Amino acid sequence: EVQLVESGGGLVQAGGSLRLSCAASGFTFDDYATGWFRQAPGKEREGIACLSSDGGKYYADSVKGRFTISSDNAKNTVYLQMNSLKPEDTATYHCAADWGCWEWDYWGQGTQVTVSS
Secondary structure, X not given: OOEEEEEOOEEEEOOOOEEEEEEEEOOOHXXXXXXXXXXXXXXXXXXXXXXXXXXXXXXXXXXXXXXXXEEXXXXXXXXXXXXXXXXXXXXXXXXXXXXXXXXXXXXXXXXXXXXXX
């Protein structure tokens, strides 16, 4: 059974930083793409970062230059370093996995990120 468990969310002031973590299990971590999407109340889900199985990193324009995705394959963990946070980054952030980026079949329950102005 695929499991993805996020942690690291919280409340931060605008301009601050947070690092999200996602512990993965139930699949061969090296073979899958992993990534993050977010969803704010009343808004559509937004894919924001992906780490492909061959090491490629892809970002939504809204976070490019501010967020960085990385992984520790030995720990089956994917991270999202978020810098220069803005109030519009406020959302529930979900870790996701699939064979390829963006069309996620598996995701976790999410961690809340709130950025105050």
